[in-house]
Amino acid sequence: xxxxxxxxxxxxxxxxxxxxxxxxxxxxxxxxxxxxxxxxxxxxxxxxxxxxxxxxxxxxxxxxxxxxxxxxxxxxxxxxxxxxxxxxxxxxxxxxxxxxxxxxxxxxxxxxxxxxxxxxxxxxxxxxxxxxxxxxxxxxxxxxxxxxxxxxxxxxxxxxxxxxxxxxxxxxxxxxxxxxxxxxxxxxxxxxxxxxxxxxxxxxxxxxxxxxxxxxxxxxxxxxxxxxxxxxxxxxxxxxxxxxxxxxxxxxxxxxxxxxxxxxxxxxxxxxxxxxxxxxxxxxxxxxxxxxxxxxxxxxxxxxxxxxxxxxxxxxxxxxxxxxxxxxxxxxxxxxxxxxxxxxxxxxxxxxxxxxxxxxxxxxxxxxxxxxxxxxxxxxxxxxxxxxxxxxxxxxxxxxxxxxxxxxxxxxxxxxxxxxxxxxxxxxxxxxxxxxxxxxx
Amino acid sequence: xxxxxxxxxxxxxxxxxxxxxxxxxxxxxxxxxxxxxxxxxxxxxxxxxxxxxxxxxxxxxxxxxxxxxxxxxxxxxxxxxxxxxxxxxxxxxxxxxxxxxxxxxxxxxxxxxxxxxxxxxxxxxxxxxxxxxxxxxxxxxxxxxxxxxxxxxxxxxxxxxxxxxxxxxxxxxxxxxxxxxxxxxxxxxxxxxxxxxxxxxxxxxxxxxxxxxxxxxxxxxxxxxxxxxxxxxxxxxxxxxxxxxxxxxxxxxxxxxxxxxxxxxxxxxxxxxxxxxxxxxxxxxxxxxxxxxxxxxxxxxxxxxxxxxxxxxxxxxxxxxxxxxxxxxxxxxxxxxxxxxxxxxxxxxxxxxxxxxxxxxxxxxxxxxxx
Numbered sequence: 001x002x003x004x005x006x007x008x009x010x011x012x013x014x015x016x017x018x019x020x021x022x023x024x025x026x027x028x029x030x031x032x033x034x035x036x037x038x039x040x041x042x043x044x045x046x047x048x049x050x051x052x053x054x055x056x057x058x059x060x061x062x063x064x065x066x067x068x069x070x071x072x073x074x075x076x077x078x079x080x081x082x083x084x085x086x087x088x089x090x091x092x093x094x095x096x097x098x099x100x101x102x103x104x105x106x107x108x109x110x111x112x113x114x115x116x117x118x119x120x121x122x123x124x125x126x127x128x129x130x131x132x133x134x135x136x137x138x139x140x141x142x143x144x145x146x147x148x149x150x151x152x153x154x155x156x157x158x159x160x161x162x163x164x165x166x167x168x169x170x171x172x173x174x175x176x177x178x179x180x181x182x183x184x185x186x187x188x189x190x191x192x193x194x195x196x197x198x199x200x201x202x203x204x205x206x207x208x209x210x211x212x213x214x215x216x217x218x219x220x221x222x223x224x225x226x227x228x229x230x231x232x233x234x235x236x237x238x239x240x241x242x243x244x245x246x247x248x249x250x251x252x253x254x255x256x257x258x259x260x261x262x263x264x265x266x267x268x269x270x271x272x273x274x275x276x277x278x279x280x281x282x283x284x285x286x287x288x289x290x291x292x293x294x295x296x297x298x299x300x301x302x303x304x305x306x307x308x309x310x311x312x313x314x315x316x317x318x319x320x321x322x323x324x325x326x327x328x329x330x331x332x333x334x335x336x337x338x339x340x341x342x343x344x345x346x347x348x349x350x351x352x353x354x355x356x357x358x359x360x361x362x363x364x365x366x367x368x369x370x371x372x373x374x375x376x377x378x379x380x381x382x383x384x385x386x387x388x389x390x391x392x393x394x395x396x397x398x399x400x401x402x403x404x405x406x407x408x409x410x411x412x413x414x415x416x417x418x419x420x421x422x423x424x425x426x427x428x429x430x431x432x433x434x435x436x437x438x439x440x441x
Numbered sequence: 442x443x444x445x446x447x448x449x450x451x452x453x454x455x456x457x458x459x460x461x462x463x464x465x466x467x468x469x470x471x472x473x474x475x476x477x478x479x480x481x482x483x484x485x486x487x488x489x490x491x492x493x494x495x496x497x498x499x500x501x502x503x504x505x506x507x508x509x510x511x512x513x514x515x516x517x518x519x520x521x522x523x524x525x526x527x528x529x530x531x532x533x534x535x536x537x538x539x540x541x542x543x544x545x546x547x548x549x550x551x552x553x554x555x556x557x558x559x560x561x562x563x564x565x566x567x568x569x570x571x572x573x574x575x576x577x578x579x580x581x582x583x584x585x586x587x588x589x590x591x592x593x594x595x596x597x598x599x600x601x602x603x604x605x606x607x608x609x610x611x612x613x614x615x616x617x618x619x620x621x622x623x624x625x626x627x628x629x630x631x632x633x634x635x636x637x638x639x640x641x642x643x644x645x646x647x648x649x650x651x652x653x654x655x656x657x658x659x660x661x662x663x664x665x666x667x668x669x670x671x672x673x674x675x676x677x678x679x680x681x682x683x684x685x686x687x688x689x690x691x692x693x694x695x696x697x698x699x700x701x702x703x704x705x706x707x708x709x710x711x712x713x714x715x716x717x718x719x720x721x722x723x724x725x726x727x728x729x730x731x732x733x734x735x736x737x738x739x740x741x742x743x744x745x746x747x748x749x750x751x752x753x754x755x756x757x758x759x760x761x762x763x764x765x766x767x768x769x770x771x772x773x774x775x776x777x778x779x780x781x782x783x784x785x786x787x788x789x790x791x792x793x794x795x796x797x798x799x800x801x802x803x804x805x806x807x808x809x810x811x812x
Contacts, residue, residue: 013634020631024653027624031617031661039660044501048653055632055646270696320641321648 009062017056024052046091047098049079050328051321058324067427069184072324073419076331083336092332095325100290102319102326104276106183107291109315110204111250111298112308113186118197125374126201129364130209133175133202133382136363138213140356141171144349152345154406165221166403172214173392173411174353178422179203179291181384184323185426187316194371195433199381199426207291207388208243214392215239218399225402246288250296253279254304257297261307268314291388330386330419339413346413353414357382372440373433380429384422385415471752473702474789477782480706487711496707500766503704506697507759507766508655508669513694514756515622515673516685537729538591541583544725546575548718570773573601578777581761582722582784583729584754592756596667603769610769618658618667625654625668626675639687647684666756666763698755705762709779719783726784727751727791743799751792753785 032039039045057071057078079087119126145167149155155163182203186196253275260271279297283290302308339346361378364370370378393411397404485493550571577598584591599610629650637643651672658668677685684690709715730750734740761781765774 016631020628023624023631024628027621028657031620039657040662042501042656042660044504044652044656045660046656048649048651048656051645051649052632052653055642055649267696317641320645324645324649 009059011063014056014059014063017059021052021056041088041091043091043094046079046087047095047325049087050076050095050332051324053079054324054328065427065431067185067423068188069181069323069327069423070420072327073331073334073423076328077334077336079328080332080334082332082334087332092329095329098322098325099329100280101273101276102322103180103290104280104294105272105315105319105322106180107294108272108276108298109187109312109319110179110183110200111254111295111300112302112312112315113200114204114295114299114302116303118201122194122197122201124368125198125365125370126205128368129198129202129361129378130205132360132364132367133206133357134209134213136360137175137353137356138168138171140359141174141349141352142167144352145170148345148348154403161224165217165224166407168217169221169396169400170349170407170410172210172217173389173396174349174356174414175206175213176210176385176389176392177203177206177382178384178386178388178419179207180326180386181419181423181426182381184327185381185423185430187319187323189427189430191430191434193373193430193433193437195373195377195381195430198370198374198378202382204291204295207295208289210388210392211243211289212239214395218395221400225400242288243292245286246283246292247296249279249282249286249288250293251300253293254297254300257301257311258305258307261301261310262305265310268310269318272311272314272318333390334416334419335412336416338409339416342410342413346410346417349410350414350417353418354379354383373436376436377429377433381426383418383425385418389415471755471785471789473698473758474786476699476703477706477786480703481709481711481782482706484707484709484711486709491707496704499704503700504659504665504763504766505652505655506700506704507763508658508665508672509651510694510697510701510759511666511669511756512651512673513691515670515675516677516690518670518674518677533733537733538579538583541722541725541729542575542579545579545582545722546572548721549575549578570602573598574773574777577602578780579722581757581777581781582753582788583726584757585752586749586754592754592760595757595760599764599769602773614663615667617661618663618665619671621654621657621661622668622671622673623675625650625672626678629672629676633684636683639684639689643684662768664760664763664767666760701759701762705758705778705782708762708765708775709782710775711779715776715779716783719780720787722780723784723787723791726788727795747792747796747799751788751795753788757781758785 028039053075054072057075058068059071061068061071061074076087077083080092081087081089142164145152145155146160146163149158149163155166158166182199186200257275261268276294279293280290282288283293298308298311301311358379361382362375365375365378389411393408393415396411397408400407482488483491485491485496577595580591580594580598584595596615599615603609629646632646633643639647651669654668654672655665658665673685734746734750758781761774761778764770765778
């Protein structure tokens with residue numbers, strides 16, 4: 001029933017698309033230079049360029065078997081402040097309005113795909129992978145920071161506990177994954193198998209777990225870095241009440257969506273946009289976890305009614321534009337300049353995170369005795385990082401002024417690399433898993 | 442975020458009212474009166490005012506909506522290409538329009554300053570601005586689905602309506618958006634294959650091009666509706682492009698026209714002058730149209746009267762709103778938009794009455810045919 005973003009792409013179509021972009025850029029130049037009519041830059045121009053650039057770059061990527069998402073990111077990087085600066089940072093900021101819509105729809109779609117059967121079938125692997133990701137990646141990255149203390153300039157003068165606290169902060173962010181990337185790649189490839197179910201389950205569960213983990217680590221880090229600040233776990237209690245409230249709100253709005261789709265069922269697209277913006281604003285005001293609220297709402301729609309198909313179809317019809325803008329904006333936001341300054345350290349951290357994530361998956365699937373597919377390709381969905389990780393790094397930036405800016409730069413640089421290579425790896429993993437499935441049957 | 446929430450709330454209310462069983466059965470009623478009225482109600486100068494910033498925060502989305510709605514109209518342009526037969530059919534309408542123009546000119550130019558205290562009108566002097574203002578307003582208000590010629594007059598009047606210190610509309614303001622539309626049409630023909638249906642990638646490309654073209658046109662300080670028309674026409678010109686034939690393309694038209702109408706209301710500053718002029722001109726319009734029908738100069742079936750002749754053109758409102766959002770905006774454009782909107786609502790109400798009076802006969806006939 002639903003349409004795919006994936007289209008039949010051949011060399012001729014890609015060539016014509018590139019020609020089209022060249023005609024456009026030439027027309028811009030012709031109107032601006034020889035005729036002398038100045039074009040005032042605006043957010044619409046930026047949005048249009050990112051969408052079209054994303055479409056064409058996505059097609060080029062598809063031609064080489066890469067995910068379209070990588071093309072969207074690439075278009076953002078090329079047009080963005082890091083490269084040609086056709087879309088400047090102000091315009092990127094203006095487009096953030098679309099991001100809240102994108103995140104809401106991604107979470108809602110993830111929730112809609114989250115069926116009871118899927119949970120029952122993958123229960124063991126999900127539970128084991130959750131704790132192994134927290135323990136192995138968390139401890140692994142913290143230990144790495146302690147060992148690397150002499151080579152990281154802002155850690156040199158710190159005590160052992162302070163270094164461990166900073167390491168734990170980075171580790172908490174390293175545990176986070178990218179639900180947006182997972183949902184986008186699954187939407188593009190339309191693959192449904194144990195690897196797809198596992199990836200979706202883990203990114204959603206870890207989103208909640210990371211929030212709790214991050215709150216605990218942040219409290220300890222603040223206390224150890226500024227001795228005047230006592231350890232306060234009151235924020236943890238507050239966080240738990242927020243999570244419970246988020247689940248309650250998600251359930252309520254899920255039931256509301258069922259009611260609307262069952263009894264009114266008009267202007268579905270408008271309804272999804274309205275509920276996405278409305279609920280995001282409510283979550284922001286009440287400080288609920290937006291992602292959790294939407295996932296729970298989607299879960300309720302899928303598991304307590306037969307309206308999920310309508311909902312997924314509507315979201316997919318809308319999400320095509322939103323996804324391009326979301327990832328192209330993310331690409332334009334990536335700071336390639338900072339990456340070049342600390343590339344050695346970033347490379348070590350990225351490799352370490354990949355290795356610990358692989359180890360976490362390996363341990364989990366051995367214990368859970370998961371299918372061969374998960375044992376072999378289970379790590380591939382979890383390399384990507386995006387909005388959640390950057391959001392957490394911004395909290396560190398504000399709340400831990402002693403080391404916040406340095407850690408934020410490191411996190412964003414690591415996220416940049418992971419976001420470039422993560423989606424490619426996940427698509428490859430999914431394709432390999434399908435081949436494996438076929439060979440086994 | 443607040444802006445979006447408030448406007449979505451208003452939009453939901455519009456949808457709710459529009460979907461009332463009674464109204465969905467009516468032919469002549471355009472539904473756009475409801476969002477216009479709601480917009481006037483919630484306008485910064487309205488009864489329950491919203492902040493002007495709330496409205497301005499979403500003006501970029503409105504510009505895309507305006508370009509899109511005219512793009513959809515543009516894809517139909519090649520079907521409505523004028524020919525001599527069409528011209529002779531429209532001749533009586535032009536005679537009626539001439540009468541309507543004179544009435545508008547008289548009202549605005551003669552009574553404008555004395556009775557209505559219009560500061561930008563010289564008392565009793567037919568300045569080019571006053572002539573063009575009356576031309577623009579009357580052409581927009583008199584237009585109906587069957588006479589795109591009147592809409593051309595709207596554009597022609599733009600060259601004369603603005604005088605210093607306002608920015609003056611020049612040939613580039615007309616030429617650039619058309620050129621951009623043709624460039625976008627060409628680009629679209631390259632990116633989307635001729636046989637492609639309106640699937641997700643094609644829809645995405647169209648939306649991307651519409652946004653880009655709108656941004657480009659706005660960046661040049663011109664009217665996005667001109668770009669929309671040109672883009673649509675460029676796609677449908679010669680051999681209508683595959684995606685233009687897809688019936689799903691039109692599905693977005695109604696919600697977008699609702700948004701446009703809602704915003705139009707939000708930009709209006711209601712005064713007694715606007716109210717009186719709007720109602721009087723709408724009454725005159727209806728009177729002249731029925732005069733033509735009764736005199737035998739123009740013959741039409743009942744259904745044609747209710748669906749084509751009486752309702753005001755769908756393009757007129759986007760054009761006037763686009764003008765008010767452009768660098769040419771000022772008191773004049775707000776005045777025109779205000780009168781047009783009141784005229785629109787009055788016309789809708791009057792045609793609703795006409796339909797209720799004559800519609801029973803029509804519906805009975807339809808039922809008979811069906812049976």
